[in-house]
Amino acid sequence: MKALVLEDIGKLEYKDVPDPSVGSGEVLLKVQACGICSSDIPRIFTTGTYHFPTVPGHEFAGEIIACGPGVDKGLIGRRAAVFPLLPCGKCDSCREEEYARCSDYNYFGSRCDGAFAEYIAVPVWNLVLCSDRIPYSTAALCEPASVAKHCVDAGKIRVGETVAVIGTGTIGLLAALWAKIQGAEKVITVGRSDKCFAFAKSLGIDCTIDSSRDDSLNQLLNLTQGRGADVVLECVGRPEAISNAILYAKKGGRVVLTGNPYGDICLNKDVYWKILRNELTVTGTWNSSYKSSVNNWRETVEALETGRLHIDRLITHKFPLERYKEALDTVRNPGIFSLKVMFEPEGGKV
Ligand SMILES: [Zn+2]
Ligand SMILES: [Zn+2]
Numbered sequence: 001m002k003a004l005v006l007e008d009i010g011k012l013e014y015k016d017v018p019d020p021s022v023g024s025g026e027v028l029l030k031v032q033a034c035g036i037c038s039s040d041i042p043r044i045f046t047t048g049t050y051h052f053p054t055v056p057g058h059e060f061a062g063e064i065i066a067c068g069p070g071v072d073k074g075l076i077g078r079r080a081a082v083f084p085l086l087p088c089g090k091c092d093s094c095r096e097e098e099y100a101r102c103s104d105y106n107y108f109g110s111r112c113d114g115a116f117a118e119y120i121a122v123p124v125w126n127l128v129l130c131s132d133r134i135p136y137s138t139a140a141l142c143e144p145a146s147v148a149k150h151c152v153d154a155g156k157i158r159v160g161e162t163v164a165v166i167g168t169g170t171i172g173l174l175a176a177l178w179a180k181i182q183g184a185e186k187v188i189t190v191g192r193s194d195k196c197f198a199f200a201k202s203l204g205i206d207c208t209i210d211s212s213r214d215d216s217l218n219q220l221l222n223l224t225q226g227r228g229a230d231v232v233l234e235c236v237g238r239p240e241a242i243s244n245a246i247l248y249a250k251k252g253g254r255v256v257l258t259g260n261p262y263g264d265i266c267l268n269k270d271v272y273w274k275i276l277r278n279e280l281t282v283t284g285t286w287n288s289s290y291k292s293s294v295n296n297w298r299e300t301v302e303a304l305e306t307g308r309l310h311i312d313r314l315i316t317h318k319f320p321l322e323r324y325k326e327a328l329d330t331v332r333n334p335g336i337f338s339l340k341v342m343f344e345p346e347g348g349k350v
Pocket of ligand 1: 037038039058059143144
């Protein structure tokens with residue numbers, strides 16, 4: 001089969017690789033869509049990954065075309081998104097079904113081969129089945145949508161509250177949409193790009209704040225009767241965004257940190273004081289919940305199936321695998337407005 005293979009830092013190649021072998025308890029998935037995650041960019045160009053060669057790609061969906069031993073053949077022909085984390089199943093976190101906290105996990109697209117490929121073998125446990133009404137590219141967005149749902153859940157939003165979301169990338173916009181669904185009265189998106197603001201408004205997000213202006217805190221206070229936001233969701237991971245998250249929260253408010261850090265985080269003393277004096281609840285989240293009781297993936301699929309969540313418009317570009325250079329340039333070029341750039345095989349199914 002064809003795949004994009006990361007041979008070394010900065011060295012991605014479109015080439016033939018052996019077809020995956022399908023073990024017991026696994027299915028063979030024909031990949032129909034795989035998103036490029038912002039985390040794939042440093043993985044490919046600067047930091048590399050755990051070992052080379054590796055096929056990147058962890059935001060994917062496809063059609064089940066074969067089953068390994070012990071798997072119900074009735075799955076053949078079904079479409080599914082895939083939870084990309086392969087937990088050890090033995091550690092304390094796994095016993096609590098907190099798989100994102102597993103101390104010895106594997107991961108499609110970083111620790112083991114992912115879905116920038118025509119086919120991938122996937123354990124049945126990781127499949128999130130969905131109906132044929134959901135396009136494959138939308139199903140591939142289940143990964144960022146589940147990460148955003150996990151973030152929003154940590155904010156414990158109550159009906160009628162005001163929520164500020166810092167970041168206008170895929171996760172930030174998805175978090176804003178989930179916050180609305182959870183009953184937030186007002187959702188304020190905080191970002192730096194006019195194009196993103198226009199896009200956020202077109203998704204039905206109430207207000208936007210330009211954080212590149214010095215008065216962003218005043219803008220927020222004006223929108224919240226001088227109180228601050230009940231909940232702030234931080235989806236950027238830069239020091240100034242984390243400072244703003246703390247400053248934007250009302251007294252006794254909740255701050256959720258979800259953005260991956262780009263470097264060391266240093267906070268001004270005055271900002272740090274706010275956590276103490278305003279008695280803020282600051283929570284971190286990582287990945288998504290795949291518990292039997294709270295499964296963000298099934299929640300996402302259900303919200304898509306029932307039409308409560310509309311996310312296909314977040315996909316701004318689609319490319320076949322062989323046009324990977326163009327696809328990656330689209331993500332990296334600040335002159336091009338892109339949100340989710342997705343690989344679809346040539347002639348891929350909708
Ligand atoms: Zn991702
Ligand atoms: Zn584990």
